[in-house]
Amino acid sequence: MNNLVKNFLSLVLVLLALIATAKVFAIGEIYDFSSTELLERYEELTKELRCPKCQNQNLSDSVSEISDDLRREIHLMLEQGQTDQQIKDFLVARYGTFVLYNPPAAGSTLWVWLVPVFFALAGSFLVWRVLLQAKQRPIIAEGDEEDLL
Amino acid sequence: MTPEASKKFLVFAPLTVFLLMSVFFYFALQMRENRAVDELTSVLVDKPFPDFxxxxxxxxxxxxxxxxxxxxxxxxxxxxxxxxxxxxxxxxxxxxxxxxxxxxxxxxxxxxxxxxxxxxxxxxxxxxxxxxxxxxxxxxxxxxxxxxxxxxxxxxxxxxxxxxxxxxxxxxxxxxxxxxxxxxxxx
Known part of the structure; x- marks a missing residue:
């Protein structure tokens, strides 16, 4: 029994170690920030921005060379005191709106934002109508459904 | 619409919606591939070569x-x-x-x-x-x-x-x- 507990505990330790190393490898290089606020913004930005090369990874996940360079540049710009918007504009000027996982609510990507609103409104309208009809209709016995249509 | 006709219409509604969506997604997928590359290549065209x-x-x-x-x-x-x-x-x-x-x-x-x-x-x-x-x-x-x-x-x-x-x-x-x-x- 004691052995079983020991084995179980060592397994847990090995798994924890694996999780810890995965996290270290994922980052690639480690930057020093002059404040935790900058570090938080760095983490936010690299999650929100897309790697131009790998196309379905954000900058914080990607191990490609270009993502290394872009992370280095973002770190530098944050330390220079640039705003999130300035950093995004810098990247969009070079790699296009492609690098933004959140497309701008203007121009050709406007419909991406409008269509869900349209469907939400249309759906609520349908639900409202169905509920209204159900309320007005007297309860009917089974077999009489045809009268409804 | 007579009750009979409208019932028939309702039977086909899901299939129609499914077909419409298939067509939409098919073209959306086709477009996406080209758009990604276009967008990445076009930003710097007609801009001066960066200073170095x-x-x-x-x-x-x-x-x-x-x-x-x-x-x-x-x-x-x-x-x-x-x-x-x-x-x-x-x-x-x-x-x-x-x-x-x-x-x-x-x-x-x-x-x-x-x-x-x-x-x-x-x-x-x-x-x-x-x-x-x-x-x-x-x-x-x-x-x-x-x-x-x-x-x-x-x-x-x-x-x-x-x-x-x-x-x-x-x-x-x-x-x-x-x-x-x-x-x-x-x-």
Whole structure:
């Protein structure tokens, strides 16, 4: 029994170690920030921005060379005191709106934002109508459904 | 509608919606692939070549002003680490033989490895710009190699190719842009 507990505990330790190393490898290089606020913004930005090369990874996940360079540049710009918007504009000027996982609510990507609103409104309208009809209709016995249509 | 007809219509409604959605997603998927590449390649077209002051590979030094001296120029982003750069080298050699000015941008490489590569494959370039840390590449929106830019007589980027330059790409797209901005070819 004691052995079983020991084995179980060592397994847990090995798994924890694996999780810890995965996290270290994922980052690639480690930057020093002059404040935790900058570090938080760095983490936010690299999650929100897309790697131009790998196309379905954000900058914080990607191990490609270009993502290394872009992370280095973002770190530098944050330390220079640039705003999130300035950093995004810098990247969009070079790699296009492609690098933004959140497309701008203007121009050709406007419909991406409008269509869900349209469907939400249309759906609520349908639900409202169905509920209204159900309320007005007297309860009917089974077999009489045809009268409804 | 009679009750009968409307019931029939309702039976087919889900199928109709399904078919409409299939058609929509099919075209959306087709479009996406091309759009991603277009968007990545088009941002810098019609913008001036970014400013730089960088060493070359032969104890020389180069600036952006050299690209605005009245010649339409190809700027080829390459590296000794890049396998596809070997593939396009013979075709670029042909273009140089036809009198097309070619400048190399040695991207994220070491001068030693780059010079070895040039010794082996042949240095067909007018000169090289050494972008060791990839900063100029970043300003050019480069995300790999090879990439090739057509820069006009005033130093403005007019075209960007991501990937290998070969006869098909040159004849179908690049040659037209090159000639349109006054590039010269010796027939």
């Amino acid at each position: 002051q960088l060493p070359g590979l032969h104890n020389d030094f180069h600036t952006q002003a050299e690209l605005a001296q009245g010649q339409v120029t190809l700027v080829n982003v390459w590296g000794s680490w890049c396998p596809s750069c070997r593939d396009e080298h013979p075709y670029l050699t042909q273009l140089v033989e036809q009198g097309v000015p070619l400048v190399g941008m040695n991207y994220k490489d070491t001068p030693e490895a780059a010079l070895d590569w040039l010794d082996y494959f042949g240095d067909i370039y007018a000169y090289h710009i050494q972008d060791r840390d990839g900063r100029l590449g970043l300003n050019l929106g480069v995300y790999g190699a090879p990439e090739t830019f057509i820069v006009d007589k005033q130093g403005i980027i007019r075209y960007k190719r991501v990937g290998v330059v070969n006869e098909r790409v040159w004849e179908s797209e690049m040659k037209q842009v090159y000639l349109q901005y006054g590039g010269l070819i010796n027939e």
